[in-house]
Amino acid sequence: MNKIEYSLDTRQLSSDIVQWFHDNKRDLPWRQSEDPYHIWISEVMLQQTQVDTVIPYYNTFVSRFPTLNDLAYADEETVLKTWEGLGYYSRARNLQKGVREVVETYGSKVPDNKKDILSIKGIGPYTAGAVLSIAYHQPEPAVDGNVMRVLSRVLLIDDDIAKARTRLLFENIIYDLIPETDPSGFNQGLMEIGALVCKPKQPKCDVCPIAAHCLANEEGAQLEYPVKKKKTPPKPLYFAVVVPQDQHQRVLIQKRPDKGLLANLWEFPMISVEPEQDNLDGIIECEMKNRYNIIVKPKDIETTVTHIFSHIKWHLNVYTADISTVGEDGETYRWVKEAALDSFPFPVSHQKVMKYIKAN
Incomplete structure (x- = not known):
């Protein structure tokens, strides 16, 4: 679709979106500011994360790094620790x-x-x-999943929203619709309608401020839009997670590489295994000797943790083990007291492991 022929009153549609937003918008902390830096932080945090989850992280992050300079000159580990638990750590970096x-x-x-x-x-x-649009009041489109869902339904657009060219189509539509007088209210209004009213599976068409303009609502076809190709299921990966303790009651943690998944975060030693691994104890003993120069005798599985990323699913079997020597630090790993673990940034999966270890 190169050109949209609108069969509705686009000016009234835009006006209804803006008016509804100003009358019904949620009281969110980032809406108390027009500082582009603060808006930038909020938009990054809100990517693939629910609003209620983001609110405390946003408040903590802005309190810890209130200005661009504060964040620019902070060390990365402090930034990652402040972000800890929010996930998708590449966003923070x-x-x-x-x-x-x-x-x-x-x-x-x-x-x-x-x-x-x-x-x-x-x-x-x-x-x-x-x-x-929000900080500088410029009529520029901000197209996210909520926006594409709303406009797909309003305009009966059946292009696959997973494709980049479809996002460009929606950007061009918004250039047609966005009012120069209040681009902030329009963009935030579309997002808010998508979040609160025009929901994926249970749209609240009876209270929707733009239902009168919506072609999907007119045809009773709301749940057929937007069109999106189904994702490939995440690939399962299996690991033995080993938590050894030395004679000084310290546990071993490993820093991940500075590039790739969960870069520069800390974790307990992970060993890649098969779902039904033969001679697992022997593999664990060999890997721990080769990597950390320690001899371990793993105990039975303590707990199992699963964690889903966008493309893979981790299955973590957690083992504890005592060693009869005093552990020595290496270039990318350390032996630390249990009480000190909280000072290191861990990914969510290993926070679950840590929580279990502390409780048991």
Whole structure:
């Protein structure tokens, strides 16, 4: 679809979205500010994360790093620790890298034009549109899943929303619809309608402020939109997680590589295994000797933890083990007292392991 022929009153549609937003918007902490830095933080945190989950993390993060300079000059481990539990840690790393670019290249001022803001690490079209429209009141589109769902239904658009060209289509539609007088209210209104009213499986069409404009509602076809190709199920991966304790009652933790999944976070030693692994004790003993120069005798499975990423699913069988020597630190691993574990940033999966170990 290169050109949309609108069969509805687009000006009234835009007006209804804006009016409803100002009358019904939620009281969220990032809406108390038009600081582009704070809006940037909130939009990054809200990617793939529920609003209620984000609120305490946003408040803590802004309190800890209230200005661009505070975040730019913080050490990465402090940033990751503050982000701990929110997941998708590459968001935090890219946010800090982007903020450093703003400090170094733009004199600590978030750019107010599309070309420059899109050049910043970690900022894509959605975040750029959100910052430009909310902080700088520019009529730029901010297209997320909520927005595509609402407009797919209103305009009966059957293009696959998983495809990049469909996102461009929605951006062009918003350029047609967004009012120059209140682009912030329009973009946030579309997002809010998607979050609270035009829900994926149970849309509340009876209270929707734009139901009168909605072609899917008119045809009773709301649940057929948006069109999206089903994702491939995440690939299962299996690991033995070993938590050895030395004679000083310290446990062993390992820092992940500085690139890739969960980069620079800490974890308990993980050994890749098969679902029904033969000679598992022998494999664990050999790996722990080769990696950390310790001899362990793993006990029975203590607990099992599962964690789903977008493309893989971890199955973690957790073992404890005592060693008869004093552990020695290596370049990427340390022996630490249980009480000190909280000072290290761990991914959610290993926070679950830690919680179990502390409780038992």
